[in-house]
Amino acid sequence: MSVFPYLVAAWIFLVGCYGLATSRNLLHAVGCLAVCQSSTYVLLLAVGFRDGGTAPVFSDLTPGSRPVVDPVVQALALTDVVVGATLTALLLALVIQVSKRHGTVDPDELSELRG
């Protein structure tokens, strides 16, 4: 297994963080957070990959007859997706409220909490 997928995961994470740190729009920031999370999907699937392995669906596959990729990481990735969906929905709802109450979604203009 090459190191390439791991580099991709690290790159996606850093790109997401860069976007979060420099974002001028909260919707964009929430999107960047989702980008950061995608790096964990890539990492998970890269960890479970096996050369020549097929999908771990045993309904049409005799166990042990051929290599399969790790089903555990797929379950983890699926859980991760659920967590991410919940979170993104909640954060977007909060952004809508910020936009309504503050009249802006630019983090530079939100200065009520400081010091």
Added chain:
Amino acid sequence: MNQLLPLIVAAPLLGAALLVATGRRLRRIVAEAVGCAVAAATAGLAVYLLVSSSSRPLVEWVGGWTPRDGHSVGIVLVGDQVALGLASVISLLVVAVLAYSWRYFDEPPQQQTGTFPALVLLFQAGMCGFVLTGDLFNAFVFFELMSVVAYALTGYRVEEAKAVQGALTFGVVNSLGAYVTLTGLVLLYARTGELGMREIGRALDARGGPDALVLVAFAFVLTGLLVKAAAVPFHFWLPDAHAVAPTPVCMLLSGVMVELGVYGAGRVYWTVFAGPGGVAPSDAERALVTLGTASALVGAVMCWQQRHIKRLLAYSTVAHTGLFLVGLGLLAPDSTTGIALYVLAHAGVKAALFACAGILLDRYGSVDAHELHGRARRLPLVAGLFTAGGLALAGLPPFGTALGKALTEEAAGTPLTVLFVGVSALTGGAVLRVAAGVFGGWGPRPSGDDTYETGGERENPETSGTRGRVPDTMVAVPAVLLACALAVGVVPAVATHVGHAVDEALPGTASVVPEWTTTGVLLGLLSALLAAAVGTYAALHPPGATARDRTAPLRRLHSGHIGDYVAWLLVGMALLDALTFPGYLAS
């Protein structure tokens, strides 16, 4: 008995589901009674398991997926005495919070009855699951469950500008931390093929000495937990979130949720990384003590500078979790026992102080110490509770905070003792200064001319209209919580039990029975006296503009800007790596 363990998580989940399904058709009193009953039943179950379980921890493989040939794919719950004790504290505090909010909120809108108790029950399930799980991925899932509910509860008053902003910052920073933790645990899975904490630890030890990947995984896993524990420089979200959340929610956030980050860090270290294949104790100690000291200092200085009372209490939480991290980072059984007692008593004290702040907000529509100056003279009972809370925070014997602090100081040595006394005195002094000004009207009215800070005036009270007097439940809850904090220090059985629980949870340690010593009592009295002195002095002589200017650079870092906080999180990750690596490079 083992089979009862999952019920601690499942019962509040089912209660929340019930309230979500039927809540809007129920009358408020029914919905809240159901919430209280479910929380109390869970608390009873946790306490029952805590008291009746023998010295061996309860271990339950959920769904019967037990390990085969040493490999596991199932999810394990581990109920040792520390975890069950924490689950009991969480559940009891949830009951207290539901009782407090009984008369606290306005009548909810017709369609939303039951929303608040349902969310609090979900929160309870997430926190109990987090302390009980023995599986690292499951810990991440419960971590996210409690976090997401915490964001929702923080932004519960969606009509308020500050509340939604604080909740959003809280959400973004904590979730980013959680994803870093997830990355770390995936790295561990890649190395060992296991997800159970003990199984990972065993597999790492079987491989021999640690390598760079293990150290990186350690720093990554710790990042999310330290974000939750609000260690500097991961702490920026905390004051923003705690200052704007509804008061009953603050009681839970500051009382137990933040401490769960410290607990998680400790549990992960002892269970996964303490062996020969993990991280050397010196490296872990360096990382935790350094970050803990920084948090304690920054928290104490920022706490002293606040005029927003809830924000002041939030920074005092930063300072105290810093102290907890220092005690944990010493990796000694004595200091860990001390920290366990300290956390226990701190939960009661901090929740009581927030409850008192909630009464002020309810009465006067403000939590600004300057604006409230001398206005709360008519609440002598609340004044007494608030002062007692301040003294307990400063470590006045015989409060449990003092006992825990004294034990940790004895294990920590002189330089750290100075830190403990100084930070306790400063945070306690800040609370006492507020008490003297707001309830006693001491000193001249401070001028509110500072531009760079969050004031607390013109807050929307969370209740409508002024009632004749403060509802009994809202005074009784902080009184009971303070009494519990007192009991932790006064009743020797509590201390002995905590001591045994910690000994049993930590591998290969000698049993220490925690008890008061002369030095401990004197140090506690010293920090309480110092707190009273600085508090009184500051109330009588409000600081001038020059004193504030000196801390201006530090205050300006807390800019309330999400991007800044994310950048600090990355800096903290790099710092954590830098602190962990020297031992590995030297070997």
